[in-house]
Amino acid sequence: MDTPVLAVRHVSKSFAGVRALVDIDLEIAPGEIHCLAGENGSGKSTLIKVISGVHTPEHGTVSIDGRDFTRLTPAAAIDAGVRVIYQDFSIFPNLSVMENIALGSEVAAGRRLVNRSRMREVAREAVAKIGFDVDLDELVGNLSVADKQLVAISRALMGDAKLIIMDEPTTALTKKEVRALFDIVADLQSRGIAILFVSHKLEEVFEIAERFTILRSGHKVITCPKEKLDRASFARHMTGRDFAEERYQPGDIDEAPVLQVEGATVGGAFTDASLSVRPGEILGITGLLGSGRTELAMSLFGMLPIDSGRIRVKGHDVTLRGVRDAIEAGIAYVPEDRLTEGLFLSRSIGENITISEMESFTKALGFIDKKAIRAEEKKWVKRLDVVTPDPANAVNTLSGGNQQKVVLAKWLATKPSVLILNGPTVGVDIGSKFTIHSILRELASQGMGVIIISDDIAEVLTNCSTIAIMRAGHLSEPMSPDNLTEAELTRLLSEDHAPASSTEGGEN
Numbered sequence: 030m031d032t033p034v035l036a037v038r039h040v041s042k043s044f045a046g047v048r049a050l051v052d053i054d055l056e057i058a059p060g061e062i063h064c065l066a067g068e069n070g071s072g073k074s075t076l077i078k079v080i081s082g083v084h085t086p087e088h089g090t091v092s093i094d095g096r097d098f099t100r101l102t103p104a105a106a107i108d109a110g111v112r113v114i115y116q117d118f119s120i121f122p123n124l125s126v127m128e129n130i131a132l133g134s135e136v137a138a139g140r141r142l143v144n145r146s147r148m149r150e151v152a153r154e155a156v157a158k159i160g161f162d163v164d165l166d167e168l169v170g171n172l173s174v175a176d177k178q179l180v181a182i183s184r185a186l187m188g189d190a191k192l193i194i195m196d197e198p199t200t201a202l203t204k205k206e207v208r209a210l211f212d213i214v215a216d217l218q219s220r221g222i223a224i225l226f227v228s229h230k231l232e233e234v235f236e237i238a239e240r241f242t243i244l245r246s247g248h249k250v251i252t253c254p255k256e257k258l259d260r261a262s263f264a265r266h267m268t269g270r271d272f273a274e275e276r277y278q279p280g281d282i283d284e285a286p287v288l289q290v291e292g293a294t295v296g297g298a299f300t301d302a303s304l305s306v307r308p309g310e311i312l313g314i315t316g317l318l319g320s321g322r323t324e325l326a327m328s329l330f331g332m333l334p335i336d337s338g339r340i341r342v343k344g345h346d347v348t349l350r351g352v353r354d355a356i357e358a359g360i361a362y363v364p365e366d367r368l369t370e371g372l373f374l375s376r377s378i379g380e381n382i383t384i385s386e387m388e389s390f391t392k393a394l395g396f397i398d399k400k401a402i403r404a405e406e407k408k409w410v411k412r413l414d415v416v417t418p419d420p421a422n423a424v425n426t427l428s429g430g431n432q433q434k435v436v437l438a439k440w441l442a443t444k445p446s447v448l449i450l451n452g453p454t455v456g457v458d459i460g461s462k463f464t465i466h467s468i469l470r471e472l473a474s475q476g477m478g479v480i481i482i483s484d485d486i487a488e489v490l491t492n493c494s495t496i497a498i499m500r501a502g503h504l505s506e507p508m509s510p511d512n513l514t515e516a517e518l519t520r521l522l523s524e525d526h527a528p529a530s531s532t533e534g535g536e537n
Contacts, residue, residue: 031058031059032059032094032095033056033057033058033059033092033095034057034058034059034061034093034094034110034191034192034223035055035056035057035080035091035092035093035111035192035223035225036055036056036091036092037053037054037055037056037076037079037080037089037090037091037092038054038089038090038091038092039052039053039054039088039089039090040052040053040054040076040079040086040088040089040090040091041053041086041087041088041089042075042079042084042086042087043087048247049072049075049247050072050075050076050079050086050247051247051248052088052089052248052249053072053076053089053244053248053249054249054252055076055242055249055252056252057192057223057225058223059191059221059222059223060218060219060220060221060222060223061218061223061224061239061240062214062218062223062224062226062237062238062239063223063224063225063226063238063239063240063241063242064226064227064228064234064237064238064240064241064242065077065225065226065227065242065244066227066228066229066234066241066242066243066244066263066267067229067243067244067245067267068229068245068267068268068458068459068460068461069428069429069430069458069461070246070428071244071245071246071247071267072244072246072247072248073227073244074196075247076244077113077194077196077225077227079091079101080101080106080111080192080194080225081103081106081111081113081194082098082101082102082103082104082105082106082107082111083103085100085101093106093109093110093111093191093192094109094110094191096109107188109191110188110189110190110191110192111191111192111194112185112186112190112192112193112194113185113193113194113196114178114181114182114185114193114194114195114196114198115196116196116197116198116200118177118178118180118181119181120169120177120180120181120184121169122168122169122170123168123169123170124168124169125165125166125167125168125169126152126156126163126164126165126166126167126169126172126180127145127148127149127152127165127166128148129169129180129184130151130152130155130156130180130183130184130187131147131148131149131151131152131155131187132148133184133187134148134151134187134188149165151187152165152183153165155183155184155186155187156179156183158183158186159179159182159183159186159213159216159217161176161179161180161182161183163176163179163180174202174206175202175203175206175209175210178198178202178210179213182213186217190222191222191223192222192223192224192225193217193222193223193224193225194224194225194227195214195224195225195226195227196227197227197228197456198210198226198227198228199228199230199233200455200456203317203318203484204317204484205317205318207233211236211237214226214237226238229267229458229459231260231263231264231459231487232486232487235255235258235263238255239254239255240252240253240254240255241253241254241255241258241263243263243266243267245266245267245268245269250266250267251266260274261274264459264463267458267459267460268459268460270460272459272463274491275491276490276491276492276510276511277311277470277473277491277492277493277494278494279309279310279311279473279474279494280309280474281309282307282308282309282310284307285307285308285343285344286305286306286307286341286344286478287306287307287308287342287343287446287447287476287477287478288304288305288306288329288340288341288342288360288446288447288478288480289304289305289339289340289341290302290303290304290305290329290338290339290340290341291303291338291339291340291341292337292338292339293325293328293335293337293338293339293340294335294336294337294338295324295328295333295334295335295336296336298321298324298325298328298333298502299321299324299325299328299499299502299503299504300502300503301338301503302321302325302338302503302504303504304480304497304504304507305507306447306478306479306480307478308473308476308477308478309473309474309476309494310473310478310479310494310495311469311470311473311479311480311481311492311493311494311495312478312479312480312481312493312494312495312496312497312507313480313481313482313483313489313490313492313493313495313496313497313510314480314481314482314483314496314497314498314499314504315482315483315484315486315489315496315497315498315499315518315522316484316498316499316500316522317484317500317522317523318484320499320500320501320502321499321501321502321503321504322451322482322499323365323451323482325482325499325504326362326449326451326480326482327362328349329349329355329360329362329447329449329480330349330352330355330360330361330362330449331349331350331351331352331353331354331355331360332351332352332362334349334350334351335349342358342359342360342446342447343359343446356385356443356445358446359444359445359446359447360445360446360447360449361440361441361443361445361447361448361449362440362448362449362450362451363433363436363437363440363448363449363450363451363453364436364451365451365452365455367429367432367433367436371432371436371439372424372425372432372435372436373424374423374424374425375423375425376423376424377420377421377422377423377424378406378410378415378417378419378420378421378422378423378424378427378435379402379403379406379410379420379421381424381435381436381439382405382406382409382410382420382435382438382439382442383402383405383406383439383442384439385439385440385442385443386405386442386443390402390405403420405442406420407420409438409441409442410438412438413434413435413437413438413441413464413468414434414464415427415431415434415435415438416428416431417431428458428461429456429457429458429461430457430458430460430461430462430464430465431461433453433454433456433457433461433465434461434464434465437450437453437465437468441472445477446477446478447477447478447479447480448469448472448477448478448479448480449480449482450469450479450480450481450482450483451482451483452482452483452484452485453465453469453481453483453488454466454483454485454488466488466491466492469481469492470492473494481493486515486518486519486522487515489510489518490510490513490514490515490518493510494509494510495507495508495509495510496508496509496510496513496518498521498522500522
């Protein structure tokens with residue numbers, strides 16, 4: 030057997046008495062694509078930092094290409110061939126592509142004067158390794174997310190890279206960009222470079238990885254080949270719980286729609302879009318990036334007023350000129366990017382929950398009922414199972430899944446009639462994903478109109494009672510998911526022609 034490119038032996042690490050890693054073993058062969066999975070707080074990030082020399086373990090050793098380290102430093106890890114591409118890519122947006130890729134090599138060589146001609150040649154060779162066609166003088170801040178990632182990969186291939194760790198590499202990528210990334214990963218594998226792929230996206234890791242290591246609460250639960258896992262066992266190993274992947278079956282459905290959209294049009298975004306949602310139903314809208322799906326959601330929340338058409342909530346016509354109009358009409362919106370659009374990261378969990386209903390806590394003469402606010406905060410933290418010791422803690426201390434629950438709580442606290450969610454479980458671990466889906470099903474059964482906008486095919490098929498496809502600004506007639514497979518829905522999404530636009534209000 031070849032010498033492993035990475036061998037972690039009996040590694041343990043604690044922080045302030047909390048055991049982050051407990052007796053962890055991990056082996057990766059040259060050219061292997063290995064998935065490291067686990068919920069938030071499982072120890073994945075700590076293990077990555079041990080392997081890359083950021084953290085020193087209290088016990089155990091890390092061996093890279095046959096060389097044992099008891100006190101591995103970041104410089105030693107890089108010198109041994111370990112590269113880490115973090116979720117934020119750790120690149121400099123105010124520097125050029127060339128500078129981001131090659132400046133580190135100039136610093137590492139101890140040169141006092143930068144030779145830009147040498148840097149250009151180094152950068153040109155790096156991007157050529159993955160066939161990345163880019164202007165080396167372009168500021169990285171001007172690039173797309175996918176191109177920023179390719180800059181990070183090009184930089185990671187500097188020198189003799191033996192192991193590349195990719196931390197949640199597909200979080201902000203479209204399906205097409207994910208496919209391009211997987212092609213690059215396969216090319217790296219063919220050259221003998223090992224990949225540690227850190228992710229919790231089931232459909233992606235089962236496609237790309239050959240072996241899996243799953244962590245839970247700092248312990249290794251299992252290491253095994255892909256063939257020994259399926260969706261159910263993968264989720265069980267990660268969470269310690271069994272999740273039934275049953276498709277949503279609505280109960281009694283009220284004939285009167287809670288939301289109707291007829292012939293809505295926004296120039297340059299979508300045309301003649303019609304839909305209907307009745308109590309008990311969950312409408313799923315899926316489409317590729319640029320299809321108009323997000324613009325439709327923004328229009329229904331007053332952020333992008335329609336040029337023509339009609340919107341009715343509980344049988345009443347509403348005019349949505351802004352967000353305030355939408356809130357007053359009983360519409361709530363959970364945005365695609367919770368960090369920049371959904372949360373005040375430096376404010377407390379409680380403040381983020383109650384900010385949208387603050388007027389209801391204002392007494393006569395403008396006094397705030399702080400006792401009522403505290404009670405409201407605790408109610409929603411408990412109801413949505415937000416994992417926190419104190420709602421007064423800053424919301425940026427929470428995991429991604431718990432942050433999403435806070436965004437959801439903020440809008441549920443306004444008691445909406447219609448709830449629109451754009452990518453409701455992006456960047457959310459399996460346990461939180463299941464909790465959020467259960468909440469949405471319960472809300473629909475209680476009479477709320479729920480719309481899920483997502484490109485997660487499994488999410489749409491499992492949780493929606495009707496599905497419509499958005500393509501090139503046209504919304505299809507709703508269809509039943511009962512006899513629809515993931516492969517069939519994926520095929521419909523990628524068809525060259527746009528689905529027929531709905532003209533009947535989508536009632537069924």
